[in-house]
Structure formats: C-alpha cells, structure tokens
Amino acid sequence: MNREQVLDLYFLDARHKLIELAAFLDRVEHAPGPADFRLVAFQKALDALRRGVGDRAREVLMAFSDPTTEPVPAAPGKGACGAWPGAGAVAG
C-alpha cells in the first residue's frame, strides 16, 4: 500500500483514537485528587510518540515497560496494570 492507501484505510480510525486520547487526558486533568505512576508513564510514552521515527509502537511499549533485568523476589500479585510502578513499588 502507498501512503494515501494507508490513510484511506486507517486515518479515520486513528483520528478517532487520537480524540479519545485527548479526551482521556482532559478527563484525568479535570478529576480531583493526585495521579500516580501510570500518568507519569503515559506522559513518557507520549514523549516517545512525538520523538519516535518509524519505531513509535516499540518506543511507546518500552516507555511502559519494566526496565530492570533481575527477577523479583516474589510475585506481588497476578495482574499487570500497564505501567511499571518503579523500583521498590508494588503493583498488583
């Protein structure tokens, strides 16, 4: 597919997702109370999105990923929340 064909196929879907993303950030901003590490990771991912060239999906995924290399002493639970809480933090 050439660029125009890619746009034909995916532009409206991507536009929709971008507006959803903007609305999500507005929603978080207008909500009372403190945010947590997930919003920090989200901003980091947005920076990666703006910075990236040709490898944006990978860069965004890495922005949310645990960068450490050693196994943790014990599983803190079963679930994943989508963002690494940072060394020493526990996310269920």
Added chain:
Amino acid sequence: MRYLEPHAHMVSRVTDDYQDMVTAGCMAVCEPAFWAGYDRSSVAGFHDYFCQLTDYEPRRAAKFGLPHYCWLCLNPKESEDVVFAQEVLAILPGFLGRPNVLGIGEIGLNKNSRNELKVLEQHVDLAARHQQLILVHTPHLEDKHKGTRLTLDVLRADSRIRPERVIIDHVEEHTVQMVLDAGFWAGMTLYPETKCTPARAIDILDRYGPERLWLNSACDWGVSVPLIVPRTGLEMRRRGHRPEAVDRVLYQNPVEFLSQCPKFKLS
C-alpha cells in the same frame, strides 16, 4: 478461508463459538492449559482439568467436526508455590501420551519472580526429557519485555532445547525481534484491548516477513474474539496481501510448527 486457531481456551467458550469458527474455515483448534481465573486448590483439580482438555473438550469439538488438540502444564499464574507446582508436574507425564496432547504449554512467566523462573525451568526440563514441543506464554503489559528476555535466557541455557520446537507467544513490537533472532517461533495474539490488534500484527508481518510467525486469538473468559484470526486474514487482503500470503500465515505456518508433533494430523 482456511485457518488454524493455534491458541484458544475453548473450555471457557460456548458452543456457538465452535460453530462460528468451523463456518469461518477453522481446520483445527489447539488449547493450552491456563489459569482458571482462580487458583486451583489441589493436585486433583489439575488432574480433572487435564482430563477435561484431553477427553471431554475434544469430544465437544468433534461434534462440530473440529479437531481439538491441547498443551498441558501448570500456568505461570500458579507458579509461585513451588512445592505445589512440583506436585502438579509429577502427574503431567501420565497425560503426555494422550492422543491430542501436542506438548508442554503455555508455560512461562507472569510477574517475573524467582519462583516462577524455577517452575519454568522445571517445565522446560520436563519437555526436554519427554521430547515435547513447547508453547511459552510471555507476561502481560509492563512485564512483557523483561519476562521475554528472562524466558529466552532459560531456554537458551538448556542445550537440549531446539528453538525450532518452541513457540513464544504474545509477542509485540518490542519483543518480536529478540524472539525471532534467537531462532524461536513467535505467536501474535490478537486482542481488542491488549496485546496486538490485527493492524499491528500485519505491520509486524510486513516488517519481519512471515517466517516463523503465527496468529492466534487466545480467546478465553476475558474480552477476546474467537474469530479474530480469520478477520485478520480479511484485513490482510484489504491491505493487498495475496491469498497465498494469507494462507501461509493463517494455515501453513501453524501446520508446519505443529506437525513436528507426530500426533498432529489434519484429515
């Protein structure tokens, strides 16, 4: 469009799903052992589950003309209790000779803990001793990249393991290259909210080529779509992939990998 569903948890799906899959062209379904959504409280619970996967579920699938295969293990979500895991592993060899068992899976890591790693090593050892294929689950979301690296370390440390007999599942853009570079097969799981979407999976196919890659729905009791593999085939066609290219990824590739198990036969 013919296709294989190489990863689906059919015990948690309804019979309509079997009908829809067969209608859409599914030629066989493969079901890895997984977490029930709660921890099983005894080895007997696993015994019953393995009986379900090797006896009842193939008969249910057969009612719709669909061959059903399975993979057996203790899922990484239940690996934290090493003693209990060893008790479950002790009953596994008794099931490996059953006619629809393809190998050991889906093993792997969940939260990348030391105990999960120990149990992963024990599963790998079991597979090597019994010459079994291996299906590996990689962790979710923020744990995936680290967990994939740790898993590759375990597999590469065991000289008995041949990479071409191992598929590492749930790869995404940040893990696919390390898996393929190490010589393993890679599975892309198509989920509506996490893992890959059809569009991203096709991007990965366009970037890396179809060699040693397959697609699956991993449909279970969560938000998942049993027909997403053939739907991705349709999206490949919309993006200009020829029918032969779609057939290779949706049918020929899984058949090539799974045929390494002599029990895997398609009529």
